[in-house]
Amino acid sequence: MKLKVVLVLASAAFLMSGAAANAVLVSQGVTYDLQVTSGLNTSTANFNLRISGINGAADTEKGRYGVDDFAFSLPSNFSSAIAAGFITQSGGLDANGCNGSGAFFCFNGTAPSGPALAADSVINIPFSITLSSGNFLSWDAHLKIDWEGSRRNNNYNNVSQSVGGISRIEAAPVPGPIVGAGLPGLAFAGAGLIAWLRRRRAKAA
Numbered sequence: 001m002k003l004k005v006v007l008v009l010a011s012a013a014f015l016m017s018g019a020a021a022n023a024v025l026v027s028q029g030v031t032y033d034l035q036v037t038s039g040l041n042t043s044t045a046n047f048n049l050r051i052s053g054i055n056g057a058a059d060t061e062k063g064r065y066g067v068d069d070f071a072f073s074l075p076s077n078f079s080s081a082i083a084a085g086f087i088t089q090s091g092g093l094d095a096n097g098c099n100g101s102g103a104f105f106c107f108n109g110t111a112p113s114g115p116a117l118a119a120d121s122v123i124n125i126p127f128s129i130t131l132s133s134g135n136f137l138s139w140d141a142h143l144k145i146d147w148e149g150s151r152r153n154n155n156y157n158n159v160s161q162s163v164g165g166i167s168r169i170e171a172a173p174v175p176g177p178i179v180g181a182g183l184p185g186l187a188f189a190g191a192g193l194i195a196w197l198r199r200r201r202a203k204a205a
Contacts, residue, residue, distance in 0.1 A: 023165025025143065028157050029058030032143060035167045037126075040136040043077075047166075048173055049125040049143075056120040061157060063150035066112030067123065069097045071104040073142035077134045083107050083127035093144050095158060104144065111148050124173040141166065 025032040033050040049070065055062050071092045081088045086107035091100035098106035107127065117123075129136075141163050147156040 023163070023167065025159070025161055025163045027159045027161060028060045029056065030054055032145070032159065032163060033167055034141050034143070034163045034165075035169045036136070037169055039168075040139070040166065042135055043131040043133060044128065045136050046126065046128045048169070049127070050173065051123045051125070052120070054117050054121040054123065061147075061149070061151055063116045064156070065114050065116055065148045065150070067109065067125065067145060068111045068148045069093050069106060069108050069146040070125070071098065071106035071144040073140070074103045074105060075129065075131060075136055075139040075141075077131040078105065079130045079132045081105050081107070081127060081129045083125060085109060086127075092160075093146050093158070095146070095155075097146055104142075106144075113148075114150060116150055126173070136166075139166075 031052045033052070035048040035050055036045055037048060038044075038046040051067070053059060054064050069086075086109045089098050089100065089106050089108055090104075091098060091106055092102040092104035093099055093106050098108045100106075107125075143159055143161060143163050145159045147158075148154060149156060
């Protein structure tokens with residue numbers, strides 16, 4: 001009985017801590033979560049832009065093939081940024097992609113083609129940023145993103161909003177579309193927690 005109570009409380013704490021750690025942006029029914037895998041108190045940090053809910057029930061635009069270009073506002077003392085499959089250039093973006101305008105840096109990619117991604121797809125885009133000095137603790141990251149898809153004239157809403165915070169994660173996710181990864185991942189974490197508690201109980205006996 002005690003083990004069951006501990007499991008319930010631990011599971012609730014696990015879920016609550018995970019929810020509290022994420023400050024995410026939701027736009028047009030798609031969720032954007034800027035994550036850091038190497039800490040913010042450093043001049044070089046590894047990030048991941050996790051996009052979920054793509055073409056799902058809440059997505060008001062649907063038919064998305066993938067991300068063409070994306071940009072972030074400049075952190076203080078910005079030096080450089082890299083992302084696999086993208087070319088970095090200065091400035092933000094508009095409906096035509098990176099435009100070289102404004103206090104942003106832009107990742108210029110190759111326009112994806114159809115078919116549309118499956119409903120509720122997830123995309124992870126890892127990238128790194130290097131500063132000439134200082135750290136990322138005060139960076140208010142403002143995201144701009146350009147989608148490609150089947151919408152007429154490719155007229156997708158170009159997100160241009162603050163992501164509202166940066167989530168801390170332990171390891172960089174595998175990039176690319178990952179469908180239905182959320183529930184199996186949660187089940188795996190729950191199974192690990194149960195096994196750990198059982199080992200502790202066996203040692204105490």
